[in-house]
Amino acid sequence: MSEEVKRSSYSADSIQALEGMEHVRMRPSMYIGDTGVRGLHHLVYEVVDNSIDEALAGHCDVIKVTINEDNSITTEDNGRGIPVDLHKKEGVSALEVVMTKIGAGGKFDKDSYKVSGGLHGVGVSCVNALSDHLKATVYRDGIIWEQEYEKGKPMYPVKSVGTTDLNGTVVTFKPDVSIFQQTSEYNYDTLASRMRELAFLNKGITITLTDRREKDEKGEFVSEVFHSEEGLKEFIKFLDGTREPIISEVIAIEGEKNDIPVEVAMVYNTSFNENLHSYVNNINTHEGGTHLAGFRRGLTTTLKKYADASGLLDKLKFEISGDDFREGLTAIVSVKVAEPQFEGQTKTKLGNREVTAAVSQAVSEMLENYLEENPNDAKTIVQKVILAAQARHAAKKAREMVQRKTVMSGGGLPGKLSDCASQDPHESEVFLVEGDSAGGTAKQGRDRHFQAILPLRGKILNVEKAMSHKVFENEEIKNIYTALGVTIGTEEDSKALNLSKLRYHKVVIMCDADVDGSHIATLILTFFFRYMKELIEAGHIFIATPPLYLIKKGSKKRYAWSNKERDEIANSFNGGVSVQRYKGLGEMNAEQLWDTTMNPEFRTLRQVTIDNTGEADRIFSMLMGDEVPPRREFIEKNAVYANIDA
Numbered sequence: 001m002s003e004e005v006k007r008s009s010y011s012a013d014s015i016q017a018l019e020g021m022e023h024v025r026m027r028p029s030m031y032i033g034d035t036g037v038r039g040l041h042h043l044v045y046e047v048v049d050n051s052i053d054e055a056l057a058g059h060c061d062v063i064k065v066t067i068n069e070d071n072s073i074t075t076e077d078n079g080r081g082i083p084v085d086l087h088k089k090e091g092v093s094a095l096e097v098v099m100t101k102i103g104a105g106g107k108f109d110k111d112s113y114k115v116s117g118g119l120h121g122v123g124v125s126c127v128n129a130l131s132d133h134l135k136a137t138v139y140r141d142g143i144i145w146e147q148e149y150e151k152g153k154p155m156y157p158v159k160s161v162g163t164t165d166l167n168g169t170v171v172t173f174k175p176d177v178s179i180f181q182q183t184s185e186y187n188y189d190t191l192a193s194r195m196r197e198l199a200f201l202n203k204g205i206t207i208t209l210t211d212r213r214e215k216d217e218k219g220e221f222v223s224e225v226f227h228s229e230e231g232l233k234e235f236i237k238f239l240d241g242t243r244e245p246i247i248s249e250v251i252a253i254e255g256e257k258n259d260i261p262v263e264v265a266m267v268y269n270t271s272f273n274e275n276l277h278s279y280v281n282n283i284n285t286h287e288g289g290t291h292l293a294g295f296r297r298g299l300t301t302t303l304k305k306y307a308d309a310s311g312l313l314d315k316l317k318f319e320i321s322g323d324d325f326r327e328g329l330t331a332i333v334s335v336k337v338a339e340p341q342f343e344g345q346t347k348t349k350l351g352n353r354e355v356t357a358a359v360s361q362a363v364s365e366m367l368e369n370y371l372e373e374n375p376n377d378a379k380t381i382v383q384k385v386i387l388a389a390q391a392r393h394a395a396k397k398a399r400e401m402v403q404r405k406t407v408m409s410g411g412g413l414p415g416k417l418s419d420c421a422s423q424d425p426h427e428s429e430v431f432l433v434e435g436d437s438a439g440g441t442a443k444q445g446r447d448r449h450f451q452a453i454l455p456l457r458g459k460i461l462n463v464e465k466a467m468s469h470k471v472f473e474n475e476e477i478k479n480i481y482t483a484l485g486v487t488i489g490t491e492e493d494s495k496a497l498n499l500s501k502l503r504y505h506k507v508v509i510m511c512d513a514d515v516d517g518s519h520i521a522t523l524i525l526t527f528f529f530r531y532m533k534e535l536i537e538a539g540h541i542f543i544a545t546p547p548l549y550l551i552k553k554g555s556k557k558r559y560a561w562s563n564k565e566r567d568e569i570a571n572s573f574n575g576g577v578s579v580q581r582y583k584g585l586g587e588m589n590a591e592q593l594w595d596t597t598m599n600p601e602f603r604t605l606r607q608v609t610i611d612n613t614g615e616a617d618r619i620f621s622m623l624m625g626d627e628v629p630p631r632r633e634f635i636e637k638n639a640v641y642a643n644i645d646a
């Protein structure tokens, strides 16, 4: 083998490849979803997914991800290494093809079990196209190979730079700031939660994340190692860490049905929430799909059969519904599908019909065994289901009251709502404001054409700890439903929302910029997360950011949103300033509130997104649940601002 792979003349196909790379740079969102924070992090997932594929194929068990000082990323794995031999059709090294041809990634690998792949499964060439600079180093067959690229274009042909006993691939890339204009800074926690998730979903792999931008107390770089021996079983324990289980252990299965690998883990806890998380090829399927349908079917039929036979249902006066089997249930369903069909608004809903039966059968079998072998747990679960059915019965009545109010036109709106003039939901906004006095200021300050105000009284109900009929009976929550105009509930899924009549496309939570205010904002967010998740997913929920300080010197006035900003402004005024700390919205007059927090021209709204439902679920159950110590620790760690758009 020659030490250097010579580049022959470009074939027609490689010219097309270049055009493909140009297209990625012209329309990045088509490939990675967006060019904001998500897209930026997606680049890392894309490369790591290739390493995970190597692991799933049985060739790799260690993956390292490093955030470098300059916000470039290095990923390393001990897989086979990207092939470097001459690619006959392209006339260049296979490495160059993998790195520069869109959609080439899988071509070499037809036989092996390739199931991973980022949300868009676009391959490392996309990462290359969107990087200012990328360097690939391959350890393979005793030789170290290297190639570097600028904005996706090779700087030189693949060359050998040394010998080695190792095998694997190292990729270092620096995202192109001209493409990632919003931010090019990596968030450690975002990457950590994805790496942790990948470690749980692919047991046995060791994933290390290191942040070379920051050192801990010992002077070492911030770093975590993610590794799970038990996979989903441990994932459940992690998610449900602050909830109290009611059965003796996590129920887990792992198997293959009709060539579809199925993994499920589940536990019942004392809460009233259903927490289902589903994955296809390591991708979180937020919108569910056929695998989740299979899980629900398997669970319902098996538990129903068992409950009927047990005689425990004999005294029950009404039917048990599907919902009742899932109250207080936390479950993870993970399947690997060779050719997944993704549907739905965000392309995170599995469409493959054949998967339903596979999952349903697998779940039925494991659950039957479990119930058989653990009669005490079985009885506990059935009793929980009966309680849920009774509560649902009560909730239904309460819900019908909300519904009746919602469907009434005009007069049905809550008295406390100061509605806007516009009837067009696209331009309309509603501010949920803590307290009547701030509500009054907001009402004066707003642009009444498109801004509505709904004052909420003090602390709204903590839905994390309340049964759902209590939630639907709560005045403030009823007001939110009727003001927004969303309707709820079918028999099968009592929390499913109908957004077609949503009256405002922006729902803005506006609370004081202090501890109480952020507690209230979290309570409201918890409500949206548990009862109106669709609104968050559709991007309708926002958080207003009122300023912390007013800095004045003579007639000059500036607002500051952080201590740093305050000091910078004071400096720019050359000192001699008066600084007012806003303790609450109530201290601002209507004009100030409009200028800083409500006027679309100047305000900053933070859109609430859910990157990682498991992590969001864990945080809400921790913040709003019963256990105090983890909450205190979280609040202390995040004292400046809790990351609500986690």
Ligand code: 0RA
Pocket (backbone or CB within 6 Å): 047, 050, 051, 054, 077, 079, 080, 081, 082, 083, 098, 105, 108, 109, 124, 169
């Ligand atoms: C193409 C083919 C093969 C492996 C890879 C790409 C590969 C890509 C990446 C990206 C990061 N780490 C990676 N490791 C492997 C198959 C290799 C073979 O058949 O020998």
